[in-house]
Amino acid sequence: MSKVPENAPQHCPGTASENAGKVSACAGCPNQNLCASGAASAPDPAIEIIKNRLANVKHKILIISGKGGVGKSTVTSLLGHALAAKNPDINVGILDADICGPSQPRVLGVRGEQVHNSGSGWSPVYVTDNLSVMSIGFLLGSPDDAVIWRGPKKNGMIKQFLSEVDWGDLDYLLIDTPPGTSDEHLSSVQYLSGAGLAGAVAVTTPQEVALLDVRKQLSFCATAGVPVLGLIENMALYICPNCKSQSEIFPATTGGVAQLSAELGAPVLGSLPLDPAAGARLRHWHHTRAP
Amino acid sequence: MLEDVKQILLVLSGKGGVGKSTVSTQLALTLKVRGYKVGLLDIDLCGPSVPYLLNLESQSVHQGPDGWVPVYLDNEQRLGVMSIGFLLSSRNDAVVWRGPKKTSMIKQFLEDVYWQDLDYLIIDTPPGTSDEHITVMENLRHVPQCSAILVTTPQAVAIEDVRKEITFCKKTGISIFGIIENMSGYVCPECSECTNIFSSGGGKSLSEIARVPFLGSIPIDPRVGMLAGQGKAAVSELPNCTTSKMFDELVRKLSKSPTNGNSETSANEDL
Numbered sequence: 001m002s003k004v005p006e007n008a009p010q011h012c013p014g015t016a017s018e019n020a021g022k023v024s025a026c027a028g029c030p031n032q033n034l035c036a037s038g039a040a041s042a043p044d045p046a047i048e049i050i051k052n053r054l055a056n057v058k059h060k061i062l063i064i065s066g067k068g069g070v071g072k073s074t075v076t077s078l079l080g081h082a083l084a085a086k087n088p089d090i091n092v093g094i095l096d097a098d099i100c101g102p103s104q105p106r107v108l109g110v111r112g113e114q115v116h117n118s119g120s121g122w123s124p125v126y127v128t129d130n131l132s133v134m135s136i137g138f139l140l141g142s143p144d145d146a147v148i149w150r151g152p153k154k155n156g157m158i159k160q161f162l163s164e165v166d167w168g169d170l171d172y173l174l175i176d177t178p179p180g181t182s183d184e185h186l187s188s189v190q191y192l193s194g195a196g197l198a199g200a201v202a203v204t205t206p207q208e209v210a211l212l213d214v215r216k217q218l219s220f221c222a223t224a225g226v227p228v229l230g231l232i233e234n235m236a237l238y239i240c241p242n243c244k245s246q247s248e249i250f251p252a253t254t255g256g257v258a259q260l261s262a263e264l265g266a267p268v269l270g271s272l273p274l275d276p277a278a279g280a281r282l283r284h285w286h287h288t289r290a291p
Numbered sequence: 292m293l294e295d296v297k298q299i300l301l302v303l304s305g306k307g308g309v310g311k312s313t314v315s316t317q318l319a320l321t322l323k324v325r326g327y328k329v330g331l332l333d334i335d336l337c338g339p340s341v342p343y344l345l346n347l348e349s350q351s352v353h354q355g356p357d358g359w360v361p362v363y364l365d366n367e368q369r370l371g372v373m374s375i376g377f378l379l380s381s382r383n384d385a386v387v388w389r390g391p392k393k394t395s396m397i398k399q400f401l402e403d404v405y406w407q408d409l410d411y412l413i414i415d416t417p418p419g420t421s422d423e424h425i426t427v428m429e430n431l432r433h434v435p436q437c438s439a440i441l442v443t444t445p446q447a448v449a450i451e452d453v454r455k456e457i458t459f460c461k462k463t464g465i466s467i468f469g470i471i472e473n474m475s476g477y478v479c480p481e482c483s484e485c486t487n488i489f490s491s492g493g494g495k496s497l498s499e500i501a502r503v504p505f506l507g508s509i510p511i512d513p514r515v516g517m518l519a520g521q522g523k524a525a526v527s528e529l530p531n532c533t534t535s536k537m538f539d540e541l542v543r544k545l546s547k548s549p550t551n552g553n554s555e556t557s558a559n560e561d562l
Contacts, residue, residue: 006391066338066385068307068418073448100419101305101452146305146420146455148462151390154421179307179418180337181387209312209519213338216385223387238477242484249477249488249511253520276488279446 003040005031006152015040044190050162051194053121057093057170060192062200062226066213068179070205071234071272073103076176079201080108083172084131090171093124095161096135097188098178099154100147105137107282113138121166134165151183158187162195179213181220189224199227201269204260205235206252211260218264230269233257238274249274292358292402296330296409298545299437300468301427303460305452307418309444310473310509312340313519315415318440320524321538322545323370327410330361333374334397334427335417336386342376346522352377358405364522373404390422397426411545418452420459428463438468438548440506445475445493457501468548469506470498471537477511485510506544507537 003015011025020026021036034040054060063076076094084092096104105111105125113125115138124132136147136157149157167173178184189197200221204214221228233256237246252259261268293299302315312335319331333341342348342362350362352373361371375386375396388396406412417423431437439460443453453470460467472494478485488511498505509515515525515534526535 004391068338069309069444069449070307100421101307101455103448103451106448106451143451144454144458146458146462148420148425148459150394150422150425181385182337182393183389183422186387186389205308207516207519209340209343210308212340212343212382215383216338219383220385220387223385238479238488240479240482240484241486243479243482245479245481247480247513249513250516251513274488276486279488279490 017041046159046163047191047194050159050191053163053165054167054173054192054195057167057173057195059171059198060173060175060195061198061229062175062177062188063203064177064185064200064217064221065203065210066179066181066215066217066220067204067210070203070210072179072203073098073107073176075201075203075232075234075272076174077104077107080131080133080172080174081128084128088130091130091169092132093167093170093173094131094133095165095173095175096133096137097158097161097175097184099136099149099157099184101178102135102137104133104135104176108133111137111143115139118166121164124165124167132167134161154183155187158184159191162188162191181217185220186224189226197226199229201229201232202266203232203234204257205250206233206248206256207250208254210250211254211256214260218266228264228266230267231257231261231264232269233271235274236271239277241276246273292404292406293412293431293434296406296412297436298410298548299412299414299431299434300545301414301416301431301437301439301465302442303416303424303439303456304418304442304449305420305454305456305459306443306449309442309449311418311442312344312415313515314440314442314471314473314509315413316341316344316522317515317525317534317538318541319370319411319413320522321526321542322411323365324524324527325542327369328408329370330406330409330412331370331372331415332400332404332412333372333376333415334400334423335415336375336388336393336396336423338417339374339376341372341374341415343382344519344522345372346520347372348376348382350377355405358403361404361406368407371406371409373400393422394426397423398430401427401430420455424459428465432464438466440468441470441503442473443470443494443497444473444489445487445491446489447493449489450493450497453497454501457503467501467503468545469504470494470501471506471541472508474511475508480513506541509534509537
């Protein structure tokens, strides 16, 4: 990954390159000496800090999908709940890496909670005794507040989330990502390179327009060396609450997840129906336990 | 390059998967069917959907004497399309770029594409309020004929992200033409019971809170879904469905809008 700063001179070889500070383009650049000394090509010190911070987190799993609105956040929250409910001794953390559209506070029913800062770092918000969550949503003053940030600022936020949140001992850290293959994804993978990622779970819906983006995301995983643990198909079948008949709202015209799994060799971990009753129950559950 | 474009429409939504690209393509196709000359620019660099939706995936962009020549859907060149999808060698190729690279690509799309005279330029955006959006806003800030159409689905988790997008539009000073609510209601093919899968009315109440016009709601219609990948307009294939009526109505509203260069003469007559 070449690192060319935004304000670098033309033909900058990249700060981590062997030629950094040594080619003609570097003449006159204020960082020439720094680059030539080799300090810039050393690994980011944050990687080591994050490794130490997450030393007590056993499995770090990314929840990905190139496509938006396929249910990454819903799957992340349900998976978190399922892991935490199965065994009270298992501790689960959810990190919402979607900086521009954080959904975890809502899907977990903890909107309006505050994050506290203590000597050991930021304390995440606890949904149940063994399920904690951290999201930029907790840091915004109003639900209308937009986070209008370019990449470097988003990367800084993710770095802070990974290095400064006091998760305690966790068995699972689920990282919910935004759609796309850009800053948030590159940064998460890069910063966790020391701490070690268990892998990624990809969520998709059955129609081709979603699969198209998911394939791109999976080739990103292959390039970045992130193992794909499996695929989850969401919104596969629609169950009519009136007549209980099933229909395909987003038809898998190109073979759907089964085909993708065969192409890729990653297992299909499950298929979730589009069940309005489930959505309603979740909303009701949040209402009954809202403060 | 954009001074010859009479009106620029940004299709925005904070949330992904709500149907921005479907709305963009169907709006472009409807405008084309109604006789306008249309350009469609896809600035979703990490997940370009427009080439697939319009069945243009194998096409490529050419360099002409005046700039990049967009890919045309028809021989009369009434609908031109530009997307990063045309520049990738394989449809599985990922564009793994950080912000600065995305920014310069979008700048090129805005400056170097030779659209010729257009009545409408529709810009399809990725979800979020980040690099792509900031770049487009910065470059279009001084273009007066530019406005935004917001797409949402009715459920709270989508509305929440779209509220952020409204704040973004207000902060950057772009006028909001209106809100479209997509996926509102699904009619069961077995029992004809209409279920509001993603709840209902969210778009309408959002438009009231944010004081922006509500442009209409589109139900989940598998017949319209089947048009994806064919490049066919709902208004000509399914003239009687709710979706077609909504798009026809939207085109009528657009042609009457004061920001449209076309209506300048009629506005003067009113005086």
